[in-house]
Amino acid sequence: MTELVNPSLQSGFMELLPQDQVVFNRMKAVVEENFAAFGFWPLDTPVIERSEVLFSKGGGETTKQIYRIEKGESSSDQALRFDLTVPLARYVALHSNELAFPFRRYQIGKVYRGERTQRGRFREFYQCDIDIVGHGSLSLHNDAEIPAVIFNIFRQMGLENVTFHVNNRRLLNGYMAQIGVTDPEPVLRSIDKLQKMGEEKVRAEIEEAGVSQQAIDEIFTFLQPSQSNDETLAMLQSIDCEEGDAFAVGRAELTQVYEEMQAFGIPAKKISIDLSITRGLDYYTGTVFETFLNGYESIGSIASGGRYDDLASNFTKEHLPGIGLSIGLTRLFDQLQAADLLPFADENYIRALVVPMGEQQQNMAIELVGKLRTAKIPSQIYLESGKMKKKFSYADKIGAKYVLLIGEEEQNAGKVAVKELATGEQELVALDQVLEYIK
């Protein structure tokens, strides 16, 4: 007798029961359908990359979190991807001669980070990414189109109460220069933590970075939210600056993106021009945005992204500016589940369980279930032995919407007894009408 191995799940990994998995997959399908509808091409890169590729950006925090591969016959140094952006950069650099630019791709896949485990943090999780990558240049219109994808996705998930917080890094950098902050990066990284750490700690951090008390006061006055987007834009307009400097360019970009987001169908009241959004990473250079569920802001941003100057400078000398966006689906599912906000949760996955009463009805039942399946109606046939009670109990457990009973009488009449489990109502339906009836 061999000893049993404990089948428990490792912490930091998500594994769902069937009913929840169906909901997760429905959410993933909504994401994918919209990515496709917006004309993004699917991409599927290996989960394993050469470490050299993954660390090409230097790394820092991520280096510590990486899952390295020990072997696999090959001796090259490999690891699991920690995002989908580095693989995209490698892919575009490798295939730039074969792609049409602007290149629009989506990728939905698992990424790996060996983070300390805690509620809401996963070591393996799905990212759902879209990027539009230009060759040499990419128009600002794309910055407004990207949030529209997200808006459509969340609307279809029944999560219409979202607010898009949009900002512009060029504007922030320009502003910092104006008030005499020469190295804006650490300041923007600190501002990024405002929601998490609060103003006091962020002020302290910025002071440590060598910024004067006066400049810090100016920064926090600047970041102060206005009553409306129009007020914020008016405030920005009121700031004097040279035409063509970073602040002026950023301001013009932010204004245009705000207006075109509306043209792309996002109501103005769902957009917040939010000067405190910085998206920590140095990587972003222009438009940045985050998306919050109204009333559930503590969940954090459910879709974030921004404009970058150069996607693949570590792999190629070609200039590849782009804009991208990412939804962390695993975390989103987990948070929605905790907040009891999961969409699609009350749908029946299995539409019909076909049950022949005896062996004589088996072939008629097999034929019927075949028709349902050809029509892509998820359905099963129950051919295990056992009493009727066991069969109905099975129908309950799998959450079937209908049980389709075929006994001797039904068979002779060419009919099927269709029972809706939720209501208990039963009706005799002609065999050739069943498909229509349960659709």
Added chain:
Amino acid sequence: MTELVNPSLQSGFMELLPQDQVVFNRMKAVVEENFAAFGFWPLDTPVIERSEVLFSKGGGETTKQIYRIEKGESSSDQALRFDLTVPLARYVALHSNELAFPFRRYQIGKVYRGERTQRGRFREFYQCDIDIVGHGSLSLHNDAEIPAVIFNIFRQMGLENVTFHVNNRRLLNGYMAQIGVTDPEPVLRSIDKLQKMGEEKVRAEIEEAGVSQQAIDEIFTFLQPSQSNDETLAMLQSIDCEEGDAFAVGRAELTQVYEEMQAFGIPAKKISIDLSITRGLDYYTGTVFETFLNGYESIGSIASGGRYDDLASNFTKEHLPGIGLSIGLTRLFDQLQAADLLPFADENYIRALVVPMGEQQQNMAIELVGKLRTAKIPSQIYLESGKMKKKFSYADKIGAKYVLLIGEEEQNAGKVAVKELATGEQELVALDQVLEYIK
């Protein structure tokens, strides 16, 4: 200036250009739609498992091929899954109280094997698995239903010319006992290599396993293909045996599965009762099958599976018999591509590219593309600067079916110039008719 990192792909990994990726995803979608239509529940387990879980079956060959994880802050011994069956076993053992049995699950995911790279062998590849797992028992009807899923899938891929080779391990074991072979396992493993190695080498291997020359002759007479399934069944019927012994039980099972496969919609002429199919692994105990593309048998089986007695004996004392099937999608795609048999390859992914002629038409164009996208018609709007020639060249490159042009005239008339790229035909269509026109 930092040195550039080489963006090349590691050998043994598949990464496709966008047009091919679309085809791959269409094939995957057909697989998934049919798995769902047949009432299998989705499952998604972690790619990383504890090594203890993966090696619970002992391992052997696979142990050498495994991708081990070096770290990720946790110090536990982890590795990448090499199939989807071991994770299923762990999952069912862990959740058996929460599942409805028979438990029908599908899983489509990547698995990892550090094989020596060669054409058609991948280190990362998709497996598409279905399994039906019983608790205590599982009726034989399920063995006939499983190939029907495969039949529907390949029919929808336009690959109807398949043959299902079906056999029964119990029958083979019973036969071996009858002719005095006491340890049938190595013999069945040798027979499994018949196609690859040829009769002579297989005979030599079986002889090495200590089987007498006479028994070997008998085995090869037994394996000899007949003219028809009916002849094969008649031959099996002609062999004397005690009622209830393995041979008799296997024979009855094989006969029933053959008949019910036809009830489930597979024409008899697409089924071959093939006594030489053994599916090497000891794991299988009853029905076994492989699926071949007629005329392309050298590709190997494109979908294989079988019946097992106990799914999860390493994780639980519960008795969990089942039947499963696997399609190796990455390899299948690769082989079909090489044989120029890829389905869906001539479809347009992007249906429409909307092109406003000037800035004045931009908002009308944005509105139009929004309508197409809401209707889930993959479409793009072209807002980059540049001449008309550049825009049409982009439409060609992305393989758009239609270009929807809006100039000043069209705008004033509330119309759109719809050009079909393949034919060059152009027609003026009223704005509110466009959706209908290009659907």
